[in-house]
Amino acid sequence: MSDRILEKVQILADAAKYDVSCSSSGSKRQNHNKGLGNASDGICHTYTEDGRCVSLLKILLTNFCIYDCAYCVTRKSNDIKRAAFTVQEVVDLTINFYRRNYIEGLFLSSGIFKNADYTMERLVSVAKKLRLEHKFNGYIHLKSIPGASDELMHEAGLYADRLSVNIEMPTEKGLKLLAPDKDRKDMIQPMNYLKEAIILHTDEKRLLKTSPIFAPAGQTTQMIIGATQETDKEIMYAADRFYKGFNLKRVYYSGYVPISNDKRLPGLDTGVPMVRENRLYQTDWLMRFYGFKVQEILNDFNPHLDLDIDPKLSWALRNLSLFPLDINKADLQLILRVPGIGVQSAQKIVAARKFHKLNWDHLTKIGIALNKAKYFIVCNSREIFQKDFSATKIKQFILSGSSSKYIKHNTEQLALF
Amino acid sequence: MITTIIYEGSWLSFLTVVFEIYERKLGAVNILKNNKAQINIFGVPLLIGADPPKAKRVIQGLKAKLTTEGLKNLFSCFLSEIEGIENDMLSFIRLVFENEKSVETAYGYPEVLRLSKIGRMVYREKHRMEAFVRFQLTQDDIYYSSIEPDFNVIPLITNHFKKRYADQKWIIYDLKREYGIYYDLVEVNEIYFDFKNDYQSVKDEKIFKDDEILYQVLWQDYFKHINIASRKNTKLHLKHVPKRYWKNLVEKF
Structure with a gap:
């Protein structure tokens, strides 16, 4: 049996x-x-x-x-x-x-x-x-x-x-x-x-x-x-x-x-x-x-998702005019749209900023992916990463600093710029 | 001048320590568990045991300032048994009492963020144990499981197992901390093995029911066949099932 x-x-x-x-x-x-x-x-x-x-x-x-x-x-x-x-x-x-x-x-x-x-x-x-x-x-x-x-x-x-x-x-x-x-x-x-x-x-x-x-x-x-x-x-x-x-x-x-x-x-x-x-x-x-x-992410101009970057980042790169966001003032709904910030981190940011104005150090400790987020936000710090770069430039910065398993084949090409 | 406090290691005695610190208006302190205390400490250490009424007053004070979640998180941090956690918890508690407003979510304070992170680590371990307990059915109809969690999570998982396995007897035993819990169909009690003798017998296959091995093999086979080989992802697998847990997981035997 x-x-x-x-x-x-x-x-x-x-x-x-x-x-x-x-x-x-x-x-x-x-x-x-x-x-x-x-x-x-x-x-x-x-x-x-x-x-x-x-x-x-x-x-x-x-x-x-x-x-x-x-x-x-x-x-x-x-x-x-x-x-x-x-x-x-x-x-x-x-x-x-x-x-x-x-x-x-x-x-x-x-x-x-x-x-x-x-x-x-x-x-x-x-x-x-x-x-x-x-x-x-x-x-x-x-x-x-x-x-x-x-x-x-x-x-x-x-x-x-x-x-x-x-x-x-x-x-x-x-x-x-x-x-x-x-x-x-x-x-x-x-x-x-x-x-x-x-x-x-x-x-x-x-x-x-x-x-x-x-x-x-x-x-x-x-x-x-x-x-x-x-x-x-x-x-x-x-x-x-x-x-x-x-x-x-x-x-x-x-x-x-x-x-x-x-x-x-x-x-x-x-x-x-x-x-x-x-x-x-x-x-x-x-x-x-x-x-x-769904129409914001996929539409007739963009019928396919980028494979090398995540869909939130590619949405943000197409809508650079909405950024930078001030992390100490923006609504939760908008913070959720920043690449590199997840739901939990967004909620933490909104809770924590009631006590202090947040700077880069706070944001790192809260656990957001600054390597992506920093191009889209400003905070209580004189250091600013968002400098009116073009979308291509930002994408290139992020990909070259990333260890994502998806971009192994791209790194060499990027180095040529 | 730092006052060294040695306490007996229980949650109640830790709360008593907090009470005494406020009562005696102590400034800088270093709180140590009695089994961790070094002999060559400077000055005479303060020895503090559990005093339930004093502990209760601290709990009441904390309850007035923290949400249930916040208090639970503090208890979880205590169960982490991380060296020096008592001092971190004390600075958090001081911050709580100093501030009018609740500081529970003021992640800009390093002690708030640290305790929130440690609490999460302990919670994750609790969740892992709810997942990784593997019962084996013994001849006397008790479902037995050994665990070796990173943190002392038995107090956090007791209710889960009591609710879920209400119609079977079971034991969950923490081999690292040498104690366990036993549910006898009515209530859950702490148990301690005479380690050398009792534990040896747990490793003996004869104490298990005949079809215990069959179900283990069925589970191992199931585990093997539900896998899609062409999607192999060892990194992800190891992230979710770290190697240190394998020895108590039937599918990884």
Whole structure:
């Protein structure tokens, strides 16, 4: 028995690893019944050798699949080992991993066997068993299977903390090219149902404290980056639409890992677009935490993000007329827009300046990245770095003084100026 | 003239020290833990033990001036056990009492910034331990874990584990500081091993349940297979899981 279960874990973890989300935050599920666990912390219990957080047991129920999506390892036509867990096996693994403090909970996805509802029903029954039979209060993230019925999505919402549908490709055109059997409408439908249901339950909860919680950590989605020709603008505008239209908690961007010789896709010898992925996440953060509109960062004049500098810096270089900011006077919203100053540092600056006027020394100690910020701010000091340099000049200064792993190839060129 | 104060090392006794410093109007002081004190100090050191009513008055004074977060942060700094932290904490406390306004976020003062940074370091270690505890199930149905944290974070993680693992017995043992906590399904108590004997038996595989090893192997396999080899990033991996923690992490055995 143990050899078989080992093999299943290997196959079905392997197949699940391309789903990037491993977040276990955003829920407030308490251990109210002296049962097992709670889901209120969002802890990364370990990190894989590729540096990704391991918070959940992220696994497929099965990698048998009726679809043949070109970008997916478990596509029907791919010649790989197949396996399937029973509902009880997934339950046992989750409980035993959880009790040993390996994980925060379960992230269960699946290949599609038979049809959408049949698959969704299995996923829901794992969650139901964990909650009702094992008094499990840990985190559960279920994949919504495109095309699953509203009834099943409702039941899923009762037991899961978070649900997600992968929209796979940023645009419909990309999806048609690589997954001709899939229909974008089937992906949108459960997302829409959940959005409405979550709003409804939140209202109900406000009136009646005892009403059950429903998908308290909301829903998310993921798209694959670099498998098709979309621009960064198309990708981030799509993300923006999902954030606004479906109240999504997160959009994940997954750099395409070459897994196939299919001519429609980048070849096996191409690298994973990790820098690009990083820049997309930075943009996502600027939209969600720094008060940027997506149109400020990406538009028809700038359809792609710079790879060698971060999106906030490139925005600032395009808008030099707004700088320098006086760090001792400017609003928090404006300080957040200074390259090299993060959310925490910005808040610290605003708190600290009530007591003293801040100088360069204070700013260094607070922890801001002065190598970038100094060209955009003035403070309580006679030394001024902002001297009406051109954008190119500033970029050159910053890159030459930086040890960023992204610019190794550029350093020699820069030295020529 | 610097007065040397030697205290017994507990939080309450540190607060008593603060009380005495104000009571006796002492100027420059150097506060040392009794096990760290050097023999060849000049002058006669002042020895101070815990006096709960005095400690309570200091706490009340601090509560009136600091937010809950601020007080928690001060306690975290104490748990850092960094050499000389008592003196830094004292200068912070003096600053707090000297000022009308709250100085908690006045990061322009070096002592405020320093304590905020140390507090964050301790908080990070607390968070790490909540992540890195790895329980192993013993024959007598107790989930056991050894830890060796950089700072004394057990007081900060007790509640987390008590809430989370309410329906199983567990022990978390700090090998460095030679004490641990034991939850018996009702409450959490401090425990001390007779180190040589008890700890040797913890290392003996026979004390664990039969399927304990199976779950460890499953976890190790899971850890291996969830990794994407073409995205290998050792620097990032080591940043998040520094090597000094590996010996207590099942996936890194």
